[in-house]
Amino acid sequence: MNTPDSRADSAADLVAAEDVLLFVNAAITATGQREFRSRAVDQQLSLDFLHTYVRVNYRRVYAASLALDINHHNAALIVRRLLETADEASPEERRTEGRLIAARLAALPPQRVYRLFGELRRAKVNNRRTRAIMRNWLAARPDLGHDAVKYRAGLKTVARHIHLPCPEGGEPLAEVGAFLFRPGRARRYEHRMLDAWRRAHYEQGAVAELPFTVAEGFAAKHGMKREVFLKRAAPRMTRLERLRTQEQRTVGDRRPDADLTVMPLTRLALYVLSLGFEERAGRRAELTGALRAAARRAAGAHAGSWGRVHAVLDDSFSSSGSGQKRRRPLAVALACHHLLEVLAAPGAYRGLWTSGACDALLVRPWGPTPLGMRILDALEPGGDGAAPDRLVIVSDGWDNAPAGLAGEVLRVWRHRLDPGRRTAVVHVNPVYDAEGFDVRRLAAGVATAGIRDAEDLPALVEIARFAEGRTGPAELYAYLDRQVARFTGEGGCLVKRPEPAPTTVRTARAPGEDVTP
Structure with a gap:
């Protein structure tokens, strides 16, 4: 008791x-x-x-x-x-x-x-x-x-x-x-x-x-x-410097060789979105191949292990980001789209953009955010009549067409239609909400995690499960302990259970105390 x-x-x-x-x-x-x-x-x-x-x-x-x-x-x-x-x-x-x-x-x-x-x-x-x-x-x-x-x-x-x-x-x-x-x-x-x-x-x-x-x-x-300087400096440029100066190094209609297949996935998605529609369409095979190769590298051992995956991807106007983080939310969604395709079982992935776009390579920030309608579409069984094993929502959480529909759909789905949690629902949000001191959430019963790079998606799904309430604090601290041991290369209980906030200020370090980093 x-x-x-x-x-x-x-x-x-x-x-x-x-x-x-x-x-x-x-x-x-x-x-x-x-x-x-x-x-x-x-x-x-x-x-x-x-x-x-x-x-x-x-x-x-x-x-x-x-x-x-x-x-x-x-x-x-x-x-x-x-x-x-x-x-x-x-x-x-x-x-x-x-x-x-x-x-x-x-x-x-x-x-x-x-x-x-x-x-x-x-x-x-x-x-x-x-x-x-x-x-x-x-x-x-x-x-x-x-x-x-x-x-x-x-x-x-x-x-x-x-x-x-x-x-x-x-x-x-x-x-x-x-x-x-x-x-x-x-x-x-x-x-x-x-x-x-x-x-x-x-x-x-x-x-x-x-x-x-x-x-x-x-x-x-x-x-x-x-142009003379860039040609001479090219061998000593970093990968990102080559991408930044690629337009300036173009000679006539010939673009200098740049191996996009070695670029990190999210960085590559940002580069793709910086190009105009005509150039994206003209380089479709190159860009799509590079995105898929980067996604395969990011997935690693997780490739093909997520079963049926349906995704709702936010390409509304707010995904344009800001002057300092231009198109960052949309780039994360585009990168997640390709990564989820690799994580899903072969032929078992379905991606739905909020704008209704069918061509992922040509997405742009546009329109409202009808998350609720797209979530309804994503929860429908696939062609074989089976529900998805995972539903992944990539959005800043501002559901406004109509407002609040996404949260209500997820609440009813979880409590009435899927109480056994056959479908795992995860919301990853690339935008920090300063007023709420957190990333904006869609529903209380849906696991939500912040995301900056799509490459971190498999690890973030593991963190997000702690927010669902199905695992206790002990499991969270054990997870942190494992991460610390992996990061520092040392075992032992390094995190332990957090202690309450101190009521008095600790005394200053005595002279001669150990200062070894």
Whole structure:
């Protein structure tokens, strides 16, 4: 028999689990940028509140979020908040946080890490633990000479902040120090990239040896023609730089070769949507083949394992996104369309766009959002008379034609027509709702998860099942534990059950306490 205390504990656990899921959804979707229906400042204020709330009340879970597929913006925010409030953590928490921070920094793009370190310096976060984390990250960089050229300001800031020793002499670190703090004095550098930067001031041939973003400035200084510069720089461009400059590198009617089949799925969908309708139609075989190849890579071992899958895909006008996130919601829907086709059993996929479009390659943001009508269509049995095993809805959740119909359809379906849950219904939402501190939901009984990249769909479906109420908080924390162990490469119970919010402020760290990251 449940005692009052056990019932209170269960209620507290459920509230904690809901808070965790709410934060995870925000950390996946929100970037602090303007959305279709909310300003950037609203997004930033909402996200700031969530980070503070979860860090104060569930610090272990807050740190464990670094092991999930959250976006880079929120990962950097979590690292910064953990390092700024190190005195609030116990020694055990600091050790776990150090491992998580090191693993996440290794996965972040270097320019974002340098930006984060600059923010820590401006915030005057200069404890031994922070300096050790910075030193370890720099020590793991494959080529500091390359970083000195491409991320010069960021590396210089970090070197000053952690008092990086740059001795005199011929060793590589000494050359980097001389390049950063004593520029123009060396007649030549042993490091190829540093010497190319020196020669690029007066020699056009050295410009093509530099990273593309650095070489652009020197090309403008030398007055090089854009097409000549791009042709010379092409071998050193990254995959995304090649895509961005592809139009400029077109010679006559011949487009330079670009292997789209190696592009990540969502990024490729964004590229496809940036093209005009005529170009998409003219390159149909190439673009469709690239999208399907990317979907097969993203599906991996999950390919063909989802049975019958029906999808409702939102291409209403709100999927155009904003000036900062142009066509992002529509790109996620297009990428999910191709991924779900691979995840479903062969010939068992059906995708329905809210606009009624039949050609996925030519979709565009247009019209209202009749989610309710499309969900009715998607729940109908297929040609063999069987209901779908999974219904996946990719939408921002603003059902307005008519308003509220989608939620009512799903409620009636779940309670009256499918109480045994033969059809699993999942709603993935690519847009953060700043007012609701979460992604917008369609119905209370439908699992909803935030999504940023379609590649994360299989993992997000696993997270979404915790929101249905069929699994308890213990399973959620066990899942977080497994993710932390996988991410850091260490076993053991690292997350544990979240403790209630502290009523008193922890004392500051005593001198000489362990600061190992």
